[in-house]
Amino acid sequence: MEIINRSVQFFEKYDSAILGYVIHFGLAIVIFIVGRFIAMFISSQLRRILNAKNVEPTIIKFTSSTSRYIIMGLTLVAVLGQLGVQTSSIVAIIGAAGLAIGLALQGSLSNFAAGVLLILFRPFKVGELVIVSNIRGTVDAIQIFSTTILTPTGEAVTIPNSHVLATSIINFTRQPxxxxxxxxxxxxxxxxxxxxxxxxxxxxxxxxxxxxxxxxxxxxxxxxxxxxxxxxxxxxxxxxxxxxxxxxxxxxxxxxxxxxxxxxxxxxxxxx
CATH class of the missing domain: 3.30.70.100 (Alpha-Beta Plaits)
Incomplete structure (x- = not known):
């Protein structure tokens, strides 16, 4: 009986605080579920659009996965903020880490950005005969960071995407x-x-x-x-x-x- 009385007194004293925690916890769960749904939806839509444009499967997988991870990361930050965690320090750490990684991977990021532009503007496709960076051959693969050209003599030449975008591209196959x-x-x-x-x-x-x-x-x-x-x-x-x-x-x-x-x-x- 004494335990029940103490429990009643505890809830009478801290009922508002407990209710607040329950509400915040429930909202955090809702934010996580909604964020996960949005991440999956956007990822699937990107995959569908890129498949319709006949983009390379490797690039489709990378783009859809990256979009899903970014949205889930933002969702987790919002969940932690709803639970009372100070997210400003987390955002600052993520920003500093992103800056450090960006400085360390300048060449790779420029190749990645060039790869994205190649996907968007599509100056050539796999199987087309082109001259890129003074290399003449058939496009064998368009990857995230590089493009592979197969020469008439059977050599596979891998060119960084930043070099591809910086030079003139002659496409012999685009016109009928x-x-x-x-x-x-x-x-x-x-x-x-x-x-x-x-x-x-x-x-x-x-x-x-x-x-x-x-x-x-x-x-x-x-x-x-x-x-x-x-x-x-x-x-x-x-x-x-x-x-x-x-x-x-x-x-x-x-x-x-x-x-x-x-x-x-x-x-x-x-x-x-």
Whole structure:
């Protein structure tokens, strides 16, 4: 009976304080649940949006996880504040730690920021033929901190994303069509009109040449040992290599058939 009386007296004396603690604890739980829901929702929405844009799986996972951790970190700070913990010192420690980490990882952070910009603006995608930092090849992977280019000779070149963004990027695959530019050197003894006809015929009978986009053949230069003709034709990107090879083969065969030489470089030497 005495224990009950003491309990009643205790609750009568501290009922407001206990009620306050219970309310704060309940609000802290609500804040944690709501914050966790928001973190999961935003993370899943980011994953869905990036998947729809065909972003690399590694980047999708990193971005969604980072957003979830940031929101959960802010949620825990709010929970501690609701429980009466002084959060100003915690925020100051986190800020100081973030500054120290940022100074130590300046290069990595610049590569990360460049990677984010590459994802947003997408100057190239995996599988496209590009020239980046004077490296020509096919994009093999776009990662968080670097981009990997696979060269025609089979080398995998890894370039930091900050270097990728700082240099000019030539993308050969982005447009559906591509122009073939050829310079054909002809002997000075050849008849120019006949050469025009031969080149025109050789180009026109080549498969997959887009005649509707125009065929340009013109005399471009009177060089040291040859008359140089410029041949410009269009084809679709997928057939660029084979069409270029066929055009060259047809031109060479037709010139040989008409006894028109492609001269070697020559030099006249006078000896006294």
């Amino acid at each position: 069509n591509r122009r073939i530019d050829l310079t054909i050197g002809i002997d000075y003894k050849a008849d120019i009109k006949e050469v025009y006809q031969i080149l025109q015929s050789a180009v026109e009978r080549t498969p997959n040449v887009m005649k509707d986009l125009g065929i340009i053949i013109r005399l471009d230069e009177l060089a040291t040992s040859s008359i140089n003709f410029l041949v410009m034709v269009w084809t679709d990107n997928d057939n660029y290599g084979p069409v270029r090879t066929l055009v060259l083969e047809n031109i060479k065969n037709d010139l040989d058939h008409n006894n028109i030489n492609i001269p070697f470089p020559t030099m006249d030497i006078n000896i006294r």
